[in-house]
Amino acid sequence: MKSLLSFFNSVKLAIFLLVIITLVSILGSFIPQHRNLDEYVARYGQFAHLLNQLQLTKLYQSSWFIALLCLFSLNIIVCTITRLAPKLRKAFHPKLEMEAKEIIALKIKEKFKKNIGLDAAKKELKKELRSRHYRLKEAERENKTFILARKKIMGRFGADVVHIGILIILAGGIISGAGGIRKNLIFSEGKVLGIREAEFKLRLDKFETEYYPNGSVRDWKSTLTVIENEKPILSKVIEVNHPLSYKGFVFYQSNYGWNWTNTSVGIRVRKRKDPSFLRKIEMKVGQRVSLEGENIHISVMHFIPDFIINDRNEVTSRSLQPNNPAAFIEGWEGDEKIISGWIFSKFPDFARIHSEKESDLVFELKNFKADQFSVIQAAKDPGVSFVWAGCAFLMIGLALAFYWPSREIKVILEESQGKTEVIAGGIAYKSREGLQSEFEKIMTSLRRSR
């Protein structure tokens, strides 16, 4: 037990673990995480299975990485506790009756005799120290007076506060991982969805995409209503960076898309030789509409949001985004198919229309309408408040450690034959140069005083 404790009490172990965790994190950043096995096979060939077995494909969630973090936490806990107890004792119950040789051994020190009595010297010294914001403790023994002057004591605990902060953040991470709920809710407008773990439901009232004048997306906005016991409780428009919080759940605008199964299309028909001819038709995919004043029926057989011809020469959609919308249309004269082909909304001149008969009809895909859906991420993360608390500790600790330099000045005053011998020394917990000059100033003013 004792050897185990001393194992975890070592700074060398901390540094070793820090190096290992760093190297492992680097490794993990170069292996794509959480992909399909197929993707790894395509990338790494026969090593894919090995990667999978070593959990390198989900490295940061792997049992051995978590074990490493646990070891590291244990290391921090033991190091902090064993160092903290004596530090606290020293800070709050300091030993006042120090030996002259302890002070002489310090790097910042001075020893001189002053031609005034002990009380006068003491008064002068205390005034000088107080004016520099030192807090004083005093003890007397025989004919000696011991003065311990300290300031910014909290600065000594900066590193400990940082370490406690890190432990709280890690604890928050464990709580998030173990008790967190995260799921995607796919809403179309008007739909009500419940979450198993919550006693309320959520309705999407409206979803809209806002665009900048140049056509790029400005924002996605979903109007959500919380429904509890069949009654609407509150409504909020959420957008990226502005989630809705309700009863421990947070709802984020996470994604969006189109449901292309029920698309309607707007087509314009013109005639090459007759500029005044223009017919607009609106129809759903699969419908057949007659072209007014012409002996012809038009139907839209397929709609593809992101048209591409793949390497097997098949027409397919590259994505579900309307990057290159295309419609396959047919024109019928009675029972005879006379026209068929693809038209593209972004490339009207690129239409591939195949005509059986002489025809000067020109088709343009003008618009399309499909139901949009909004993907809302519902998350319940009980670890999050721990993480924020840990972050606060972390930053306070860093500020203390770097910018709250603790200083300590120890003085022994001893009277003999009307003179006072002064033995003084200083301990700087950060920045010795700063204390050195302050110490010298204090001693100089004490020497000059009368």
Place this chain on the structure above:
Amino acid sequence: MNEQLLFLATFILYIISAFYYFAFLFSKRENLARIGFSFASAGLLIHTIALVLRTFESGHAPFTNMYESLSFLAWSSILAYIIIELKYKIRRAGPYFLLIVIALMALASSPLMPKEATPLIPALQSYWLWLHVSVTLFGEAFFAVAFITSIMHLVADSKKRIRIKSGLSPEKLDSVSYRCIAIGFPLFTLGGLVFGMIWAYYAWGRYWGWDPKETWSLITWFVFALYLHTRIIMGWKGRRSAYVAIIGFLAALFTYFGVNYVLAGLHSYA
């Protein structure tokens, strides 16, 4: 006034500053370094105006694409250098540091970096953009100063062994490196990690997701944590400390640059 024109003026001022600093380095005339410092300060002033103008022209924080963020990093670096120079008098580091700044400015003005201000994508529309990016890059600027003083330490230290005296003592360079990291580390922790986590929580719904940029900022943080622990607890100083500081800056550089081009992730905008 045009932002691009001011950017160019800034670039020229930095080049003139570097010229004077190098002249100082070779001639050892102190007043040349002072002129170099004045040009760098003038550059900082014009650069500040350029960034403010950019903010008004684009209507958002001036670090949403690579051009903007490089320009902002150059600005932070000059500011960091001026602060350190005023505090610790490290003139001889000036010429080398200005080379870094000029490299950043040159990269920013390269034709590979699109310069037009584009409207903000939804994920970036947040005041955390200001806090997260500016504090992080300012912290990294101090790592850059520590990088230069650490390299200078290594050179000065090896010269000392063959007994050639140079301007700045290796001990002073070592101590300035530490001071820079003592400023940069809390800033980087606050901007890069803490603000980053808070923003990620609001924008993406989780505070940490091992995205390559997140992972690499943690790696950078680990390296500087190692620097502090080996130095303060194990008493490393000088060469060994300088190596850790150099590795730390390279990690920060990879987090800033490399991740965007080598590793794909959520942070792909800048």
